[in-house]
Amino acid sequence: MKPEAASSLLPSIDGARLWASLMDLAQIGATPKGGVCRIALTDGDRAGRDQFVAWCKAAGLAVRIDEVGNIFARRDGTDPAARAVATGSHIDTQPTGGKFDGNFGVLAGLEVMRTLNDQGIRTRAPLEVVVWTNEEGSRFTPVMMGSGAFAGVFAPDFIRSQKDVGGATVGDELARIQYRGEQACGDVPGGMYAGYFEAHIEQGPVLEDAQLPIGIVSGALGQQWYDVTVTGMDAHAGPTPMPLRHDAMLASARMIDEVNRIALAEAPHGRGTVGYVNVKPNSRNVIPGAVSFSVDFRNAAQDGLDRMDAAMRASFPAIAAGCKCDVEIKQVVKFEPCAFDAACVSSVRQAAQELGLAHMDVVSGAGHDAVYVAQVAPAGMIFVPCKNGISHNEIEDALPEHITAGGNVLLRAMLAMAGVESRG
Amino acid sequence: MKPEAASSLLPSIDGARLWASLMDLAQIGATPKGGVCRIALTDGDRAGRDQFVAWCKAAGLAVRIDEVGNIFARRDGTDPAARAVATGSHIDTQPTGGKFDGNFGVLAGLEVMRTLNDQGIRTRAPLEVVVWTNEEGSRFTPVMMGSGAFAGVFAPDFIRSQKDVGGATVGDELARIQYRGEQACGDVPGGMYAGYFEAHIEQGPVLEDAQLPIGIVSGALGQQWYDVTVTGMDAHAGPTPMPLRHDAMLASARMIDEVNRIALAEAPHGRGTVGYVNVKPNSRNVIPGAVSFSVDFRNAAQDGLDRMDAAMRASFPAIAAGCKCDVEIKQVVKFEPCAFDAACVSSVRQAAQELGLAHMDVVSGAGHDAVYVAQVAPAGMIFVPCKNGISHNEIEDALPEHITAGGNVLLRAMLAMAGVESRG
Numbered sequence: 031m032k033p034e035a036a037s038s039l040l041p042s043i044d045g046a047r048l049w050a051s052l053m054d055l056a057q058i059g060a061t062p063k064g065g066v067c068r069i070a071l072t073d074g075d076r077a078g079r080d081q082f083v084a085w086c087k088a089a090g091l092a093v094r095i096d097e098v099g100n101i102f103a104r105r106d107g108t109d110p111a112a113r114a115v116a117t118g119s120h121i122d123t124q125p126t127g128g129k130f131d132g133n134f135g136v137l138a139g140l141e142v143m144r145t146l147n148d149q150g151i152r153t154r155a156p157l158e159v160v161v162w163t164n165e166e167g168s169r170f171t172p173v174m175m176g177s178g179a180f181a182g183v184f185a186p187d188f189i190r191s192q193k194d195v196g197g198a199t200v201g202d203e204l205a206r207i208q209y210r211g212e213q214a215c216g217d218v219p220g221g222m223y224a225g226y227f228e229a230h231i232e233q234g235p236v237l238e239d240a241q242l243p244i245g246i247v248s249g250a251l252g253q254q255w256y257d258v259t260v261t262g263m264d265a266h267a268g269p270t271p272m273p274l275r276h277d278a279m280l281a282s283a284r285m286i287d288e289v290n291r292i293a294l295a296e297a298p299h300g301r302g303t304v305g306y307v308n309v310k311p312n313s314r315n316v317i318p319g320a321v322s323f324s325v326d327f328r329n330a331a332q333d334g335l336d337r338m339d340a341a342m343r344a345s346f347p348a349i350a351a352g353c354k355c356d357v358e359i360k361q362v363v364k365f366e367p368c369a370f371d372a373a374c375v376s377s378v379r380q381a382a383q384e385l386g387l388a389h390m391d392v393v394s395g396a397g398h399d400a401v402y403v404a405q406v407a408p409a410g411m412i413f414v415p416c417k418n419g420i421s422h423n424e425i426e427d428a429l430p431e432h433i434t435a436g437g438n439v440l441l442r443a444m445l446a447m448a449g450v451e452s453r454g
Numbered sequence: 455m456k457p458e459a460a461s462s463l464l465p466s467i468d469g470a471r472l473w474a475s476l477m478d479l480a481q482i483g484a485t486p487k488g489g490v491c492r493i494a495l496t497d498g499d500r501a502g503r504d505q506f507v508a509w510c511k512a513a514g515l516a517v518r519i520d521e522v523g524n525i526f527a528r529r530d531g532t533d534p535a536a537r538a539v540a541t542g543s544h545i546d547t548q549p550t551g552g553k554f555d556g557n558f559g560v561l562a563g564l565e566v567m568r569t570l571n572d573q574g575i576r577t578r579a580p581l582e583v584v585v586w587t588n589e590e591g592s593r594f595t596p597v598m599m600g601s602g603a604f605a606g607v608f609a610p611d612f613i614r615s616q617k618d619v620g621g622a623t624v625g626d627e628l629a630r631i632q633y634r635g636e637q638a639c640g641d642v643p644g645g646m647y648a649g650y651f652e653a654h655i656e657q658g659p660v661l662e663d664a665q666l667p668i669g670i671v672s673g674a675l676g677q678q679w680y681d682v683t684v685t686g687m688d689a690h691a692g693p694t695p696m697p698l699r700h701d702a703m704l705a706s707a708r709m710i711d712e713v714n715r716i717a718l719a720e721a722p723h724g725r726g727t728v729g730y731v732n733v734k735p736n737s738r739n740v741i742p743g744a745v746s747f748s749v750d751f752r753n754a755a756q757d758g759l760d761r762m763d764a765a766m767r768a769s770f771p772a773i774a775a776g777c778k779c780d781v782e783i784k785q786v787v788k789f790e791p792c793a794f795d796a797a798c799v800s801s802v803r804q805a806a807q808e809l810g811l812a813h814m815d816v817v818s819g820a821g822h823d824a825v826y827v828a829q830v831a832p833a834g835m836i837f838v839p840c841k842n843g844i845s846h847n848e849i850e851d852a853l854p855e856h857i858t859a860g861g862n863v864l865l866r867a868m869l870a871m872a873g874v875e876s877r878g
Contacts, residue, residue, distance in 0.1 A: 233692075234689070234695070234698075235693075235694060235698045236698070239698060253692070265659070265844070266819065266820060266846065267727035267750045267752070268818070268820035268821075269818065271725065274659045274663060283707040283708070283710035284707070286703060287708055290704050294696055301696060303701075303739065303740075303741055305737050306733070309729075312730050312731065314729045316729045317729060328691070394693065395692030395693035396690060396693050419689060419694060
């Protein structure tokens with residue numbers, strides 16, 4: 031059977047139902063400006079989890095909870111020996127978050143299950159939809175806590191001992207909202223996933239700019255973050271001639287421009303951002319004596335990150351010296367670059383092609399649960415555009431046709447890996 | 455009589471006495487770190503004024519107060535028709551100010567009077583020492599309030615209606631500390647001053663850098679201050695490729711470097727400073743969507759300030775456009791450049807030469823009371839070095855030999871203008 035013929039046998043998801051579920055879930059923690067506030071392990075998170083679990087049970091899925099609160103909803107396959115094919119994301123949000131970040135991936139997975147139920151399709155391998163605990167990290171650090179624990183990056187005891195600013199621990203809050211489960215982190219009935227696919231809004235402008243509905247995510251950029259401190263000497267703006275200044279702001283301005291040059295030299299995947307700047311004493315007529323700022327470097331490969339690091343360390347001291355200042359550079363965060371599984375990436379691409387959906391390969395600039403899952407299982411991601419590339423914002427938005435397209439790509443990629451055994 | 459012979463007849467001030475008075479006055483409002491907090495029209499300012507007035511009375515001077523609290527202490531001359539030669543400065547300080555800023559000029563003037571008393575010298579013209587109200591402007595705006603009112607720049611009613619953050623007015627506070635006088639602003643018995651000389655610490659690093667004890671101040675830089683607002687678009691640092699950014703911080707960094715280039719093109723008197731920067735949202739992994747910053751341009755002549763203004767207005771929009779941002783420039787402060795009276799400047803230079811004191815011509819980068827007085831009377835200034843050029847700081851410091859040198863230059867310049875009639 032040719033692929034065209036095979037694909038014509040496969041169903042489509044119910045885009046209207048997926049959209050309605052997104053809107054329903056967004057009512058839990060809805061904000062006046064149209065966003066969602068459903069911070070990890072709060073009562074709002076519990077209500078969202080309860081809704082998801084109720085939907086899963088209504089769809090006949092078997093729900094398990096692990097020891098850090100990750101939720102797994104399984105639809106059995108026909109082959110008891112087959113390892114499951116999974117999908118998922120998160121439903122916790124930023125304090126002023128949107129309706130789609132995370133929620134789209136979770137509910138697209140649920141919609142896949144519902145569609146298979148409607149069509150009476152049985153798969154060879156079991157399927158699972160996962161809700162990962164605390165992806166956002168806005169209340170408890172580290173970010174991507176649940177998927178990181180699942181992948182063995184963080185010990186469950188470490189995770190449960192993490193505190194919010196009020197001193198409440200993850201363990202206490204899991205117990206309080208009744209989502210501390212029995213399953214050990216990383217345990218999967220029948221063995222680790224054969225594959226994991228995560229659908230997500232892009233959270234950036236690339237797909238919208240290219241006017242394409244689907245991004246085939248080949249991996250995620252590595253990240254290295256720094257604190258930079260430039261020290262000069264405060265002095266009055268009036269009586270201090272230019273040649274006698276130790277101007278920490280001028281030195282910092284040149285470094286900020288240099289961060290941009292360093293990133294441009296690593297096109298297309300190099301990124302360099304100075305998002306935070308603190309000036310002392312920050313008075314109009316005083317030459318700044320001290321400026322601290324952040325540097326966020328990202329690149330698709332570690333050697334690229336190494337080049338960016340080296341370029342910064344080579345240039346900043348010279349820039350500082352040119353302004354009679356000193357500079358200190360301290361690395362504060364590191365995430366390795368991630369390349370998704372070639373077969374998973376191909377599955378996603380083939381699904382988009384079969385559906386006739388225009389697409390491009392993209393690299394995720396942000397971290398996602400799939401990046402941690404990729405450390406223990408073959409993984410891939412599907413991006414859909416979001417309006418103006420805006421996310422982590424109450425005005426986050428996406429088009430129904432893109433949500434539907436992403437759901438259909440997810441369905442096909444999962445079925446291609448799990449195998450279709452029979453249709454009702 | 456040759457100048458050398460004439461000068462040898464003139465006395466020297468008592469440097470130790472001047473230093474002791476500086477240290478005594480610094481006890482009023484002394485801070486634990488060795489500085490002074492004597493903010494305008496507070497109880498501390500009253501105590502400082504009372505001490506000055508007591509010293510003046512002990513020196514036989516006649517004290518008058520004007521309607522905005524300026525204090526005038528006169529030593530009569532022999533010629534009833536001669537207009538007075540004046541000196542002075544201020545004794546209010548910044549909240550964490552030093553012992554010398556302002557106080558040096560006032561007490562050097564008092565020391566001139568004491569020296570003439572000791573030597574039994576009578577001058578042809580009367581001499582006056584003036585304490586100007588609220589030069590610093592840290593409690594009440596505008597700065598240089600007393601001298602500005604004296605020069606007719608501000609109406610006395612306007613000055614008296616100015617409020618501090620607690621709502622107290624200058625008028626109320628003058629009455630409360632009993633320094634609201636009868637003399638009309640700008641009135642001087644016998645007519646406006648024939649000349650005004652103000653001794654002051656440099657508040658900058660030029661004299662120290664040149665290792666010279668005396669600065670002949672030829673004028674004061676004009677100032678134009680601006681608020682600049684750069685608007686881009688907030689976006690996540692990760693998912694937003696470099697070419698799709700609207701990075702308000704990158705644009706601002708390039709503008710800050712441009713401010714420096716504009717000032718360097720106007721060497722030696724052009725100055726350009728960005729002292730205040732505010733970044734939104736100021737988060738490490740968010741490309742800044744809005745940055746506002748201050749620009750402080752100074753130059754010795756208005757055409758230079760005009761060129762700086764034009765260069766900024768020509769370059770900033772192009773820099774903004776290069777980062778897909780918009781920019782708004784708003785001028786918020788303007789002080790015209792000031793050239794001191796040629797004869798007064800010569801008098802100061804000649805005094806330094808006669809004393810064999812190494813000196814250089816300098817332009818004041820900051821505003822001083824003398825700049826306002828120069829609008830109504832011939833004026834000049836004498837600078838002495840301060841340690842590391844630091845002022846408006848509790849660690850402000852100066853060397854006794856420089857304080858003495860400045861006092862002697864002041865004495866000679868005043869006597870040259872007032873005329874020595876007789877010696878006891």
